[in-house]
Every structure is written in C-alpha cells, then in structure tokens.
Amino acid sequence: MNVSYILLQKNINYNSIDSLRNKILIFMVFIFMFLCFLGFFLGRLFIAPMKESISLLNSFIEDTTHELNTPISTILANIELIEMFGNCENKEEMKRIEIASKSLSHIYNDLTYLKLNHQYNRVITKVNVSILLKERINYFFTKIEAKNISMNLNIADNIVYNIDLNDAIRIIDNLISNAIKYNKNGGELNIKLSKYELVISDNGIGIATQDIQDIFKRFKRANKSEGGFGIGLNIVHQIAEDYRLKIEIKSTINIGTTVIIKPQL
Numbered sequence: 402m403n404v405s406y407i408l409l410q411k412n413i414n415y416n417s418i419d420s421l422r423n424k425i426l427i428f429m430v431f432i433f434m435f436l437c438f439l440g441f442f443l444g445r446l447f448i449a450p451m452k453e454s455i456s457l458l459n460s461f462i463e464d465t466t467h468e469l470n471t472p473i474s475t476i477l478a479n480i481e482l483i484e485m486f487g488n489c490e491n492k493e494e495m496k497r498i499e500i501a502s503k504s505l506s507h508i509y510n511d512l513t514y515l516k517l518n519h520q521y522n523r524v525i526t527k528v529n530v531s532i533l534l535k536e537r538i539n540y541f542f543t544k545i546e547a548k549n550i551s552m553n554l555n556i557a558d559n560i561v562y563n564i565d566l567n568d569a570i571r572i573i574d575n576l577i578s579n580a581i582k583y584n585k586n587g588g589e590l591n592i593k594l595s596k597y598e599l600v601i602s603d604n605g606i607g608i609a610t611q612d613i614q615d616i617f618k619r620f621k622r623a624n625k626s627e628g629g630f631g632i633g634l635n636i637v638h639q640i641a642e643d644y645r646l647k648i649e650i651k652s653t654i655n656i657g658t659t660v661i662i663k664p665q666l
Contacts, residue, residue: 472502472505475498476498476502476505479498503540503541503543503544510571510574523565523567523568524565524566525563525564525565526563526564526565526566527561527562527563528561528562528563528564528566528569529559529560529561530560530561530562530569530594530599531556531557531558531559531560531594533566533569533570533573534556534573534592534594534599535556537570537573537574537577538552538554538577538592540574541574541577541578541581544581545581545590548581548584548585548586548587548588549586549587550581550584550586550587550588550589550590551587551588551589551590552589552590552591552592553589553590553591553592554592554593555591555592555593555594555595556592556593556594557594557595557596560594560595560596564644568640568643568644571636571637571640572637572640572641572662573599575633575634575636575637576599576601576637576660576662577590577592577601578633579633579634579658579660580601580602580603580605580658580660581603583603583605583606583607583658584603584604584605585604585605585606588603588604588605589603589604590602590603591603597663597664598661598662598663599661599662599663600659600660600661601659601660602657602658602659602660603657603658604656604657605657605658606654606655607652607653607654607655607656607657607658608650608652608654608658609654610652613650613652616634616650617634617635617637617638617648618635637662641662645664645665646662646663646664646665647662647663647664647665648660648661648662649661649662649663
C-alpha cells in the first residue's frame with residue numbers, strides 16, 4: 402500500500418492527570434509547610450545562644466553601672482561630709498570611703514582580668530600563701546568590721562606555692578569578698594590553710610543545690626540581692642584550671658557556703 406507513516410489516535414484520560422497534579426500540589430504544600438516549620442525551629446535554636454548572650458551583656462552593663470555608681474557616690478558623699486565638718490568622730494566616713502575605694506579596686510581588677518581573657522605575662526614564683534592570706538584578710542578588715550563578722554583563722558605557717566602573685570591574690574580576694582558579701586550581719590568567716598587545702602566558709606545566705614553546678618559560669622549569679630557581676634568565681638575557676646587546682650563548693654540555703662581549693666591528685 403506504499404504507506405510510510407501510520408497515525409493512531411487515542412483519547413487521553415485527563416482525570417488521572419488531574420489527580421496526579423493535585424497530589425503533586427498537595428505534596429509541595431506539605432513540603433513547604435515542613436520546611437517553614439523546620440526553618441523556624443532551627444532559627445530559634447541557632448538564635449537562642451545569641452539572645453542569651455545579648456541578655457547577659459545587657460544585664461552585665463546594667464550591673465556594671467550600678468556597681469560602679471554605688472561606691473563612687475559613697476566616696477563623693479563622704480568627702481563632702483569631711484570637707485563640711487572636718488575631722489569626723491570615730492572616722493566612720495573614712496572607713497566608708499576605704500570600703501568603697503577597695504570595692505572599686507576589686508571590680509577594676511576583675512574586669513581587667515576578663516578584658517585580657519587571662520592571657521597575660523605570668524611570673525611564676527614561690528609565694529608564701531600563709532603571709533599573703535593574712536595580708537589580704539587585713540585588706541578586707543574594714544569590710545569585715547562593717548558587717549560585724551567574727552573570724553576564725555587557722556593558718557599554717559610557711560605554706561609556699563609556685564604561682565603568679567597576681568593570680569594568688571585574685572583567688573584569695575574573690576573568695577574572701579564573696580564570703581563577706583553573702584554573709585549575714587554578725588556572721589562568721591572561717592579560713593583554714595594547710596599544706597593540702599585552702600578552706601573559706603561563711604554562714605550566710607548559701608547557694609541552692611541546682612545552682613551550684615553552674616556557679617562557675619561567667620555572669621552566673623545564684624543570688625541577685627547582693628549585687629555583683631557573677632564573674633568572681635568564674636575567674637577563680639579559670640585560674641584554678643591553669644594551675645591544676647580542684648575546687649569544691651558545699652552550700653546550703655540560709656546555712657552557709659564552704660569553698661575548698663586543693664591540688665589535683
């Protein structure tokens with residue numbers, strides 16, 4: 402028949418095509434919703450640390466303003482009193498100025514340490530911790546006296562440790578400062594130094610059990626009623642790690658806190 406091509410015609414079932422198209426659209430909508438949900442969840446997951454950091458930074462700035470403003474105002478107010486009345490009875494104004502000045506100095510030293518990120522030139526020497534501890538207790542004596550805190554000292558003689566002097570001062574100052582700050586008026590401050598450990602305890606407000614595990618985190622404050630930045634124990638922890646020292650904290654709410662530092666075995 403000399404036929405080169407044969408054309409066939411068949412009716413197409415559009416119902417099947419429409420059904421497949423509808424299924425594809427539904428699937429795409431489902432995938433879109435799933436991706437939106439996944440993006441929202443991952444976005445919140447990744448942004449959470451940033452939001453927490455911003456919140457901590459804002460709190461830190463607010464606390465810094467408050468902490469620096471209080472001692473500065475105290476210094477200025479008492480200087481005005483001295484200028485107005487001359488020599489004051491019992492030198493109470495001078496004591497308050499001394500306390501405020503030392504608070505400023507302590508804050509400044511801690512902030513400087515954080516700014517340097519504890520990366521500075523250390524000079525490791527043999528430090529007589531027994532003598533240094535007594536010197537730092539005298540440094541805080543005015544603050545101890547102001548809260549009418551009684552001290553029980555058991556300091557062994559000639560305890561020597563190879564450490565940078567500034568690091569040793571930061572450990573001792575932060576622990577004593579906390580024991581004073583979070584102690585109660587008329588409380589007790591117990592300090593023991595032996596060849597094996599340094600123990601500083603108080604009978605103040607204490608730390609809740611659930612907060613102890615996070616107490617070394619920077620800006621972490623178990624109790625906000627006494628002010629502070631939440632950097633003191635973080636600094637102590639960093640220095641302790643550098644010298645392979647072990648820190649133990651035992652605390653009970655409204656009973657007190659004990660901090661123990663000793664070399665790791």
